[in-house]
Amino acid sequence: xxxxxxxxxxxxxxxxxxxxxxxxxxxxxxxxxxxxxxxxxxxxxxxxxxxxxxxxxxxxxxxxxxxxxxxxxxxxxxxxxxxxxxxxxxxxxxxxxxxxxxxxxxxxxxxxxxxxxxxxxxxxxxxxxxxxxxxxxxxxxxxxxxxxxxxxxxxxxxxxxxxxxxxxxxxxxxxxxxxxxxxxxxxxxxxxxxxxxxxxxxxxxxxxxxxxxxxxxxxxxxxxxxxxxxxxxxxxxxxxxxxxxxxxxxxxxxxxxxxxxxxxxxxxxxxxxxxxxxxxxxxxxxxxxxxxxxxxxxxxxxxxxxxxxxxxxxxxxxxxxxxxxxxxxxxxxx
Amino acid sequence: xxxxxxxxxxxxxxxxxxxxxxxxxxxxxxxxxxxxxxxxxxxxxxxxxxxxxxxxxxxxxxxxxxxxxxxxxxxxxxxxxxxxxxxxxxxxxxxxxxxxxxxxxxxxxxxxxxxxxxxxxxxxxxxxxxxxxxxxxxxxxxxxxxxxxxxxxxxxxxxxxxxxxxxxxxxxxxxxxxxxxxxxxxxxxxxxxxxxxxxxxxxxxxxxxxxxxxxxxxxxxxxxxxxxxxxxxxxxxxxxxxxxxxxxxxxxxxxxxxxxxxxxxxxxxxxxxxxxxxxxxxxxxxxxxxxxxxxxxxxxxxxxxxxxxxxxxxxxxxxxxxxxxxxxxxxxxx
DNA sequence: TTGAAAGCGCTACCAA
DNA sequence: TTGGTAGCGCTTTCAA
Numbered sequence: 001x002x003x004x005x006x007x008x009x010x011x012x013x014x015x016x017x018x019x020x021x022x023x024x025x026x027x028x029x030x031x032x033x034x035x036x037x038x039x040x041x042x043x044x045x046x047x048x049x050x051x052x053x054x055x056x057x058x059x060x061x062x063x064x065x066x067x068x069x070x071x072x073x074x075x076x077x078x079x080x081x082x083x084x085x086x087x088x089x090x091x092x093x094x095x096x097x098x099x100x101x102x103x104x105x106x107x108x109x110x111x112x113x114x115x116x117x118x119x120x121x122x123x124x125x126x127x128x129x130x131x132x133x134x135x136x137x138x139x140x141x142x143x144x145x146x147x148x149x150x151x152x153x154x155x156x157x158x159x160x161x162x163x164x165x166x167x168x169x170x171x172x173x174x175x176x177x178x179x180x181x182x183x184x185x186x187x188x189x190x191x192x193x194x195x196x197x198x199x200x201x202x203x204x205x206x207x208x209x210x211x212x213x214x215x216x217x218x219x220x221x222x223x224x225x226x227x228x229x230x231x232x233x234x235x236x237x238x239x240x241x242x243x244x245x246x247x248x249x250x251x252x253x254x255x256x257x258x259x260x261x262x263x264x265x266x267x268x269x270x271x272x273x274x275x276x277x278x279x280x281x282x283x284x285x286x287x288x289x290x291x292x293x294x295x296x297x298x299x300x301x302x303x304x305x306x307x308x309x310x311x312x313x314x315x316x317x318x319x320x321x322x323x324x325x326x327x328x329x330x331x332x333x334x
Numbered sequence: 335x336x337x338x339x340x341x342x343x344x345x346x347x348x349x350x351x352x353x354x355x356x357x358x359x360x361x362x363x364x365x366x367x368x369x370x371x372x373x374x375x376x377x378x379x380x381x382x383x384x385x386x387x388x389x390x391x392x393x394x395x396x397x398x399x400x401x402x403x404x405x406x407x408x409x410x411x412x413x414x415x416x417x418x419x420x421x422x423x424x425x426x427x428x429x430x431x432x433x434x435x436x437x438x439x440x441x442x443x444x445x446x447x448x449x450x451x452x453x454x455x456x457x458x459x460x461x462x463x464x465x466x467x468x469x470x471x472x473x474x475x476x477x478x479x480x481x482x483x484x485x486x487x488x489x490x491x492x493x494x495x496x497x498x499x500x501x502x503x504x505x506x507x508x509x510x511x512x513x514x515x516x517x518x519x520x521x522x523x524x525x526x527x528x529x530x531x532x533x534x535x536x537x538x539x540x541x542x543x544x545x546x547x548x549x550x551x552x553x554x555x556x557x558x559x560x561x562x563x564x565x566x567x568x569x570x571x572x573x574x575x576x577x578x579x580x581x582x583x584x585x586x587x588x589x590x591x592x593x594x595x596x597x598x599x600x601x602x603x604x605x606x607x608x609x610x611x612x613x614x615x616x617x618x619x620x621x622x623x624x625x626x627x628x629x630x631x632x633x634x635x636x637x638x639x640x641x642x643x644x645x646x647x648x649x650x651x652x653x654x655x656x657x658x659x660x661x662x663x664x665x666x667x668x
Numbered sequence: 669t670t671g672a673a674a675g676c677g678c679t680a681c682c683a684a
Numbered sequence: 685t686t687g688g689t690a691g692c693g694c695t696t697t698c699a700a
Contacts, residue, residue, distance in 0.1 A: 003693055014671045019695060026696095029669060046446035050393065051693035053384030054676045064431070068416030070612065074409050082402030085433045094449060097398070097431040099419045112380035115428060223618045253618070256590030278404065284557045284587070337677055348687045353679060360680095363685060385677035388692045 083298030140308035164202025417632030474642035498536025555583035
């Protein structure tokens with residue numbers, strides 16, 4: 001193993017000088033810097049992470065608590081994680097992956113044993129039970145999602161309230177008078193997942209403002225679940241003419257089931273999805289959608305964590321505005 | 335911050351004794367052990383990971399290189415990662431997540447800077463470019479997937495060759511004479527992803543053995559891509575009566591497109607999927623499938639890594655036998 | 669602009 | 685069965 005002492009010896013300088021060359025925390029003459037870098041390269045030196053962490057109290061690791069269930073919106077989680085990992089690397093940090101089922105104890109463990117400098121927490125619930133622990137943590141944390149009680153915490157998310165409203169606005173503008181929400185699995189609502197409730201709230205408020213009728217259903221993400229939803233929705237009067245789907249897993253089943261029932265999109269019924277754009281485009285009828293900017297959120301979360309580590313960085317709630325893109329699955333009601 | 339010295343003082347013992355209580359590497363009297371544990375609990379002591387790593391040359395971290403693309407079989411990746419993380423925790427280890435695009439350099443970095451004790455590598459290609467680096471690494475590694483040149487390496491995977499063969503055997507047993515493979519995206523083949531080729535090989539060899547006709551297509555994972563495949567397949571003579579789908583993303587589109595073309599499953603055409611069982615069950619017609627045991631593989635990979643860290647653990651290639659479950663989407667040809 | 673050296677908190681060897 | 689203590693490899697203060 002090559003140590004900093006080896007490099008120092010080879011370069012004819014002291015270990016501290018090598019350290020300063022690497023950290024840039026001291027001005028170093030051009031000559032010395034070059035000598036040191038040459039030795040580093042020649043010897044293939046890599047600072048030992050443990051030693052560095054011990055001496056500096058900085059691990060250069062970000063912990064990320066991700067929900068690795070499959071009931072959830074898997075590609076979105078994936079995109080977020082990927083973007084966060086990339087952003088972390090751009091800041092010379094690595095990502096330690098925790099699963100959500102470690103709970104608050106996991107946060108405590110990672111923080112107290114100094115495994116990571118900061119913690120990102122995905123899949124935040126409205127009445128998030130981990131909030132007290134996160135507050136007590138002596139390390140920066142960024143929540144992805146906004147708990148009801150978020151004072152003093154840094155949170156990022158899509159503005160789901162605005163997203164719900166935007167969906168209704170789009171359909172109402174087209175003339176729809178009864179719009180339905182095919183929402184996430186009942187389990188998601190039961191967990192009190194923060195975004196589900198906020199979307200629903202925005203959805204209903206906007207409908208109320210515009211005097212439109214709404215029906216909101218939680219949908220089990222299976223073919224059967226979807227069919228039950230449709231049976232319910234199409235029995236209602238006045239007829240539902242616009243569907244907002246906040247549940248990616250049922251988009252495919254929905255479209256095939258509509259086809260089977262001979263309801264054309266958008267002639268007979270409009271469909272508006274809340275999902276990543278690539279998914280919206282991959283269907284038979286390209287779907288009008290409100291984007292879930294997972295990658296952007298991942299990057300932003302890391303950015304805010306780094307800022308807190310740098311000392312700036314007040315607690316703040318950062319909500320990205322929804323972007324609706326019309327792609328042809330929505331139109332005027334029949 | 336609570337240190338081992340604080341605990342020692344509170345318990346009236348030496349720091350080394352506390353260390354030994356924690357590691358179990360020395361026999362400790364019941365009285366002492368209790369005193370120490372009490373102090374640990376009272377003070378809320380957590381060993382500092384960096385210090386521990388520095389002193390013991392063990393990080394208790396497993397690095398996992400995961401492909402975080404969305405073109406890939408996302409839920410399978412997710413399941414694997416989740417299972418690996420859980421298994422790692424069961425062995426008192428954490429998981430450091432690397433993205434595949436860090437390449438060989440990433441492996442080197444993590445190994446040389448002692449960020450992890452061992453490395454798990456997903457998404458292995460046949461002509462895996464990282465193999466030389468992995469061999470040179472002074473740390474245990476487990477590949478998920480089997481490169482052509484795997485001498486001296488530890489690999490785990492589903493036996494995709496056997497899986498391909500099992501699919502053909504199942505359909506041939508039912509009487510099908512022309513079976514088609516709807517394979518992964520051309521991009522997957524182009525990358526030389528190890529499992530894709532092995533599956534195809536098993537598929538074709540078994541067909542040859544049984545004198546069955548085959549057509550194999552790479553399928554772009556979009557609705558259009560799937561439709562192109564079907565157009566091609568159904569133009570063939572003698573008619574294709576059995577479809578093996580090794581591409582989860584198109585399962586949904588396939589079923590709705592078949593419905594649209596008025597081909598009943600399994601009356602007119604049999605469909606056999608290669609995918610996790612929950613996915614197979616979530617369609618309108620529950621699908622006969624060969625399971626992709628992602629969770630099992632994740633656990634096994636961790637197990638093999640731990641074994642190598644313990645000193646036992648010869649390099650080996652471990653292939654899990656495929657399990658085919660009939661669920662009603664396959665039957666005799668019309 | 670550079671060097672010397674005192675820790676960081678823990679493990680594990682050497683003694684008792 | 686336990687204690688003392690020398691490192692592990694790095695950062696950072698103090699001195700020059």
